[in-house]
Amino acid sequence: MFDFTSETFRVKVGLAEMLKGGVIMDVTNAEQAKIAEDAGASAVMALERVPSDIRKDGGVARMANIGIIEKIMHEVNIPVMAKARIGHFMEARILEALGVDFIDESEVLTPADEEHHIAKSDYKVPFVCGARNLGEALRRIAEGAAMIRTKGEAGSGNIVEAVRHIRTIVKEMKQLTVLGKEELVHQAKELQAPLELVEWVAAHGKLPTPNFSAGGIATPADAALVMQLGAEAVFVGSGIFKSSDPSARAVAIVQAAKNFDNPEKLLEASRALGEAMPGLDIAKLPEGELMQTRGW
């Protein structure tokens, strides 16, 4: 049985609640972490290379160097997240021992296991996982994730996949709310998700964990768009430190996440930003280069 009332689940989801309305920024060193904190980031994600560089360099992308994560943890007072490879439960155990505040079991890194995700409910540290649809989100929550984010297409600077994923998740949740009991049993089968989680979503019209967006957010307008579509906070990966003026862009995206329904304020935040990161046409990417199809 999934225990929504267990203390560990509540404490994990509790931290995710504290991050709502904020911006979680990818950083690769202590100086970037400081810039992010000074701009008003609600948390930072410590990693060795931002997704657009992982995409460019190729090879195997692993958990970041511990020394880098430690320096970042030492530098800032906001929560520090770090990524572990999908299914790599020993990277996750090491990050937990290090004391990071959140682990992202992430498709941005090269998967370590092609069948199994990490059994996340066994950990004291909370996990965030990517999802493209409701079934994937609920499978991750069943495994113990305390936060869901859209996968989007990391490192692309293209918002189209994050939009597709948040729209899909929100639409599938809405659909559940009008179904009867026996229809929910059928939907649980279709979604390949536990019935009790499907029933919970049907009763509440939302996920049992916060629902954030990631993967392709590069501008204040992108952040506001996914917030309008139902995301409760945003992750910005390559979008900040691959732009021409990271500090100004970080401030602008923090303001956009708060003022997502106020076009005048968004206009103000969008002025004098310099160049955004270069973007990729996802339709032209070969199948094997997509990150969003990692994980299941």
Place this chain on the structure above:
Amino acid sequence: MKKVGVLSLQGDFAAHGAALQRAGAEPVYVRHADELAGLDGLVIPGGESTTMLKLLRYDGLMEPLAEFARRKPVFGTCAGAILMATEVSAPAQESLGLMDMAVERNGYGRQVDSRVTSIKPEPDFERRTAPGKLEAVFIRAPIIRRVGAGARILARYGGDPVLVEQGPHLAATFHPELSADLRVHRLFLEKL
């Protein structure tokens, strides 16, 4: 029905809104200074205090909030309590200074040290609400290191104050909005 603002720049404002509703008040999500008009009180939720502070400055909300607090009660939890304190450490940062107390950020440690615990409130709290232990959800919580002469401590954890009242204002280092028990929110509503 009392109209209570919930500062909704960042953090768990939705959880506070739901708790206020359950306690019989009408929550109003506040993101701009003009939304403070007509409110009976204001909640500053949990979240990241540095993020909230930046947004308060970006939007010129520091002075309107301080002015509101001179007229009406304010209740802060966790990051909200940090913003209400006169003195903040680890590291030092600006605050609204609504309550004479010293608060140390993340005083209980990182997320692995976060916990749900049960505390025995002071008799004064039980008398004004209802008897019984209080569930306290601590998430990367700050520690209150000192309270001023005019403060009343309503609950402690490990000897340190965790629920403090000073004049019209109330501050908690834990998150009553994440528990089913509504006594802390009801106590705040009593003050309006």
